[in-house]
Amino acid sequence: MTESRMDTRPDESDVTQPTLGPVGMMRWAWRQLTSMRTALFLLLLLAIGAVPGSIWPQRNIDAGRVADYLASHRSTGPWLDRLGFFDVYSSSWFAAIYLLLFVSLVGCVVPRSKIHWRAMRAQPPRAPSRLERLPEHGEIEVDGAPEDVLRVAQEVLKGRHGLGRFSRVRSDGLSLSAESGYLRETGNLVFHAALIVVIVAVAVGHLFGWRGDRILVTGKSFSNTISAYDTFDPGPWVDTEGLSPFTVAVDRLDVTFEERAGGAQRGAPRDFTAYTRTQTSPLAPQVNQILKVNGPLKFGGASVFLLGNGYAPVITVRDAKGQVLLREATPFLPQDANYKSVGAVKVSAASPKQLGFFGFFLPSEYLDMDSGPSSFFPDLKNPALALGVYEGELYPQGRPQSVYTLSTEKMTQLKNSQGEALRLLLKPGQTAQLPDGRGSITFDSVQRWAGLSIRYDPGKVLALSGAVAALLGLIASLMIRRRRVFVRVRPVGRRTVVSIGGLAKGEDPGLGATIEDLLSAITERTGTKV
Amino acid sequence: MTNETLSQYANLGVYSAMAVLTIAMIAFAIDLAGTAPKMSSDRPRKAAGVAMMLTRLGGLLLVAAAALRGLSVHRPPLGNMFEFALVGCMFVIVVFVAISLRRDLRWLGLFVIGPVLLTLGLAITVFYTDASELLPSLKSVWLVIHVTVATFSVALFTIAFSVTILHLVQTWLEAQEPEGMSRLRTTVTTALPPARSLDRTAYGLHVVAFPLWTFTLIAGAIWAEQAWGHYWNWDPKEVWTFVIWVVYAAYLHARATTGWTPRAANYLALAGYGCILVNYMVVNVYFVGQHSYSGM
Numbered sequence A: 001m002t003e004s005r006m007d008t009r010p011d012e013s014d015v016t017q018p019t020l021g022p023v024g025m026m027r028w029a030w031r032q033l034t035s036m037r038t039a040l041f042l043l044l045l046l047a048i049g050a051v052p053g054s055i056w057p058q059r060n061i062d063a064g065r066v067a068d069y070l071a072s073h074r075s076t077g078p079w080l081d082r083l084g085f086f087d088v089y090s091s092s093w094f095a096a097i098y099l100l101l102f103v104s105l106v107g108c109v110v111p112r113s114k115i116h117w118r119a120m121r122a123q124p125p126r127a128p129s130r131l132e133r134l135p136e137h138g139e140i141e142v143d144g145a146p147e148d149v150l151r152v153a154q155e156v157l158k159g160r161h162g163l164g165r166f167s168r169v170r171s172d173g174l175s176l177s178a179e180s181g182y183l184r185e186t187g188n189l190v191f192h193a194a195l196i197v198v199i200v201a202v203a204v205g206h207l208f209g210w211r212g213d214r215i216l217v218t219g220k221s222f223s224n225t226i227s228a229y230d231t232f233d234p235g236p237w238v239d240t241e242g243l244s245p246f247t248v249a250v251d252r253l254d255v256t257f258e259e260r261a262g263g264a265q266r267g268a269p270r271d272f273t274a275y276t277r278t279q280t281s282p283l284a285p286q287v288n289q290i291l292k293v294n295g296p297l298k299f300g301g302a303s304v305f306l307l308g309n310g311y312a313p314v315i316t317v318r319d320a321k322g323q324v325l326l327r328e329a330t331p332f333l334p335q336d337a338n339y340k341s342v343g344a345v346k347v348s349a350a351s352p353k354q355l356g357f358f359g360f361f362l363p364s365e366y367l368d369m370d371s372g373p374s375s376f377f378p379d380l381k382n383p384a385l386a387l388g389v390y391e392g393e394l395y396p397q398g399r400p401q402s403v404y405t406l407s408t409e410k411m412t413q414l415k416n417s418q419g420e421a422l423r424l425l426l427k428p429g430q431t432a433q434l435p436d437g438r439g440s441i442t443f444d445s446v447q448r449w450a451g452l453s454i455r456y457d458p459g460k461v462l463a464l465s466g467a468v469a470a471l472l473g474l475i476a477s478l479m480i481r482r483r484r485v486f487v488r489v490r491p492v493g494r495r496t497v498v499s500i501g502g503l504a505k506g507e508d509p510g511l512g513a514t515i516e517d518l519l520s521a522i523t524e525r526t527g528t529k530v
Numbered sequence B: 001m002t003n004e005t006l007s008q009y010a011n012l013g014v015y016s017a018m019a020v021l022t023i024a025m026i027a028f029a030i031d032l033a034g035t036a037p038k039m040s041s042d043r044p045r046k047a048a049g050v051a052m053m054l055t056r057l058g059g060l061l062l063v064a065a066a067a068l069r070g071l072s073v074h075r076p077p078l079g080n081m082f083e084f085a086l087v088g089c090m091f092v093i094v095v096f097v098a099i100s101l102r103r104d105l106r107w108l109g110l111f112v113i114g115p116v117l118l119t120l121g122l123a124i125t126v127f128y129t130d131a132s133e134l135l136p137s138l139k140s141v142w143l144v145i146h147v148t149v150a151t152f153s154v155a156l157f158t159i160a161f162s163v164t165i166l167h168l169v170q171t172w173l174e175a176q177e178p179e180g181m182s183r184l185r186t187t188v189t190t191a192l193p194p195a196r197s198l199d200r201t202a203y204g205l206h207v208v209a210f211p212l213w214t215f216t217l218i219a220g221a222i223w224a225e226q227a228w229g230h231y232w233n234w235d236p237k238e239v240w241t242f243v244i245w246v247v248y249a250a251y252l253h254a255r256a257t258t259g260w261t262p263r264a265a266n267y268l269a270l271a272g273y274g275c276i277l278v279n280y281m282v283v284n285v286y287f288v289g290q291h292s293y294s295g296m
């Protein structure tokens, strides 16, 4: 319709004609990849590809559930695993989709920016000869000479108090072209470019970021070195020797659970607060800080989050002579909403055979007919330890093992006098004697532990900036109207006929009204009586 | 600490809103059934007038119910599925009433109140949760910001969904021969605006809802960063929020891509809404995600 383009969309018409030769083929492939149709296809593929990760358990979130799934689906499980269904977001096919989209995005933003840059500095195109053919059109007759009327039209289009938004106007005596809404395209390009920034930021976080988890019993402290963590998960380019040397001590942990409401809400967690002492380095002064679920501690780029809590019963094991073999607050891991927790106590100093205790800590103990000792509430209403006892070799072949379970391959369970498996049920302060002079075990008291997660993500500020820029660009791209308005004047006796045509990009229900406003503003300013 | 009496009043508000909206819906249906002959004769549409008034009343009742629910728990009523549904329905009606102050939306009433009643019915029976305090992870200003905007944009997507369906129906009816059409079809096609105008309305609603959803996504990431330490962890809820966003982005692309008709693009919008339903009904209830704080 008009010579210069109003949008910078890649031209879809020429992508389907392959040119001969390898260079031509390459160019054709590139055009395909950067076309809108491909972007659309890749977007849909990305959406579909993301879904399996919400259906099957994912290793990065809960490796235990993946193991359970594999154990119970022996035929399909391994196949799903091979296809990456348990690591969807780090699988090669998911990466392929977003990398293609990334390339397509770059290949689309760069040329479009060039076109837009030129369009912004170019003159709007000449008015087409037949304005009545444009989507919106209006015509009136006003008082005054054609040049004066055209000048008035220009003032109205450009002036702040008039319609104001037509930033570029081109006039050639008897006709005038004006264009508004360049910011729409600018916004759209900012949006797409900002998406690239977000993707880069995510990659930075992945390469240079790390996370570590640590279960810290109250009264203890830990310092930020790899060896202090229960698990540490660094990005491939992290300098693990250069972690910032802060320390955190948890003095007290306050935990509140729902006591009043009934039904499913009863026992739901209400508030977790950890009172901590921190140091940014070994020589820095100690600072008292409060750590809550939504309020992490910050040390430079690293943040300490309170992600979990549980109980650590303090247990003493003595030999037959009353010598203390072990005295420790042993963290137990909660298994359900009422904090029925599992844990193990490993007494490697016991002789002649090593001793291991394995079982449950129950903050509010009761005996369930089906599942044995259970807990009816997550807080300490009736704390108890229910343990079985094993003897033998704790660490066969020195293999690493979880501190919360006992590997019983090389151990045998102790029996009571009736020949049944020995089960101990201890309340705080109670001591149980082990059979045949193996010593005793005492449940001294209960402490809490805080589950701390320490994260460092150097890309997150960039990601947020990119996301905010994308949002602003998007709003501009969707809310601003890109319009072209053409005005032509023609003398009729001593009066002038003004003809106006309008053209918009995309849907623009307001265009007709704009042209009517323009016509009435011209009528008014030329002093024409209606 | 919760106030049982207030939450009882809130439920009463929901029940009365449902009663009022049911009558409004019936009145809208009567109006639509009788529009065809009236279109030409310029007679006032009495039933639609009554329906509009009742819809406003229903909206007020829902606002009151949401406010009472909030007061009963001393926090914004956005902590569980019942509350999302209630506030979402409130937004749908409020937005509908607000737009209808400027534009004639009498044709749309039936198709907005229908889904709202269905949702409220499910909310007060299946999703009902006793008034109670929040989980620690939910105590954050970002809850208010993120969930309010999410619910509001879902409300817009819902209205857009109804209009999109109507667009597809009208497109189909407009392609039929006028002579051979049954009375029902004639009634429907005269009662509704032309397909082009329906399409434009649906697009306009989507274009407002999409940036709000983008904001929801960003605010959710900020909140996740504060609560869990990572702004994005592909939790099922995050996955579906993302999927919804991508599908609607594809819809906007499809509209701008030559070779895609508005009708084809509109199927993508319907798919987007399908994902919203999955996110709300399936993900909240069946998928295991990061919402338990009992342990590590």
Ligand code: HEM
Residues within 6 Å of the ligand: A008, A009, A010, A033, A034, A035, A036, A038, A039, A043, A101, A104, A105, A108, A188, A192, A195, A477, A478, A506, B246, B249, B252, B253, B255, B256
């Ligand atoms: C090869 C890659 C891409 C190309 C060629 C492309 C092209 C375009 C073009 C030309 C528009 C303008 C349409 C208009 O204003 O009417 C647009 C709009 C848009 N694009 Fe993209 N885009 C690409 C990738 C993406 C990606 C990865 C996303 C993110 C999910 C995205 C999201 C959007 C959105 C939301 C709009 C606004 C639609 C509108 O203005 O109506 N685009 N895209």
